[in-house]
Amino acid sequence: MTKRVLIVSNSFDLHADLVTPYLNDYHAEPFRIDLDCFPRDYQIVQLFWHGKLISNITHLPSGQCLNLDEVGAIWLRKPADYAFISNDLAPQELAYAKLETEHALFGLLYPLDCYWMSHPIQLRGAMWKAEQLHRATKFGFNVPRSLVTNCAQQVRVFKQQVPGEIIFKPLSSSSLAADAVAESERIAEGIPTTIIDDAMMNNLEAVNELPCHFQEYVDKQYELRVTVIAGETFAAKIHSQDDVRTAVDSRDISANIIYEATQLPADIAQRCREFVSSYGLNFSALDLIVTPQDEYVFLENNPNGQFLYVEQLIPEFQLVKAVAATLAAEAQCRS
Structure with missing residues (x-):
């Protein structure tokens, strides 16, 4: 049959x-x-x-x-x-x-x-951002200092302990769940990864309302979107530092930054494949940073991430055909 x-x-x-x-x-x-x-x-x-x-x-x-x-x-x-x-x-x-x-x-x-x-069981098991960070360290990735808390005072302590800037990034939905409510009920369309400035530090009490995710800001040489399809890796090098609009969050589509195919070091590529395989996934998309010191830093895993935009920017990948x-x-x- x-x-x-x-x-x-x-x-x-x-x-x-x-x-x-x-x-x-x-x-x-x-x-x-x-x-x-x-x-x-x-x-x-x-x-x-x-x-x-x-x-x-x-x-x-x-x-x-x-x-x-x-x-x-x-x-x-x-x-x-x-x-x-x-x-x-x-x-x-x-x-x-x-x-x-x-x-x-x-x-x-x-x-x-x-x-x-x-499989939906594997997808659900792979979606939790804090668990991803913990697992990534087990696979040898460098991981930013991170804090998930609903205690404003803990954020103040974290900020004092981190040598540089800290950022806020949502755990679940960068659209702030706007897509989960009717358009007439939306109060915001989303939030990018955001550096916490002094004004925000002075208005932290909202953190007590629900758990929030903070990380140290990692200086970037460039970013990587690594798509893994059935054990094959496709690494897109994102020149996010070429434009101020994408320096902190590369997802700002108004900036015409360069995406290009790149070859990962063999150990990093293997680490990405093993990380994805550890969840039982046959597809996933990882976001990494390469620092000015050429260190690879794990940011997050997107177990059902979008990939069409990567192929549109790097047609040679042929990700649609690969799937x-x-x-x-x-x-x-x-x-």
Whole structure:
């Protein structure tokens, strides 16, 4: 039986859009679940009958049907709020509908003996920033001095003990969870990595409200975005210090800074691969700093990080094709 690739994402995911043609070229016959249309536009059946499990899913608008026995690889991309036929569910009805849908969906997928990029259990286990720092030290990475606390006084002590500047960076959402609420309810669109100045130090009481993440500021020669796909590393050198807008946080897209392919030292590349593999992940994107003294410093791991922007800036990487080739090949290994 020819195995197929199942993509679980949302209808706004350009990454999935671009990977799909390659999967078709590899005869992987992709089937896509867009969670922002699920279960409204899908019909699922999971039947236990005389010790046998029969599972299938149909995309109602297209009529495309997938027998879950045909799945050889799953690409778990980006989440989204579920959609239901009724738009006027009461709050408790909606809460219950979401819980039941999640149980039904992952109860459908978890029994599958297939290749995952990556499994939701591994993804969740790899997302905690403080745990990442602890694990990174075990793999020999240099890690910035860091503090997570909801005690303003601890931040003052930390600032006194760190020889240079300190920064604030969110643990969970750089958008400050703006994407989790309606646009009319947003009070801010996000916050970049921010150097804590004297004015901020004089207004630290907000830290007592909830845990916050602080780190020492590490001087940079340049930054690295290291994408690991099935054990292969793609290292992008980011010239973040060429523009004041990206000197502290390289994600400011208004700055036209250079991204270029670079070769990691063998030990650093191996360290990145082993770090990602330790979570059981088949994909991840690591952010590193290279200091003026040529030291490599670990910042964070993004277990389901974006990679299309890297390929757009460094076309030779062909990351989209690499993802598709991996998924197709791994699916066929299970034929």
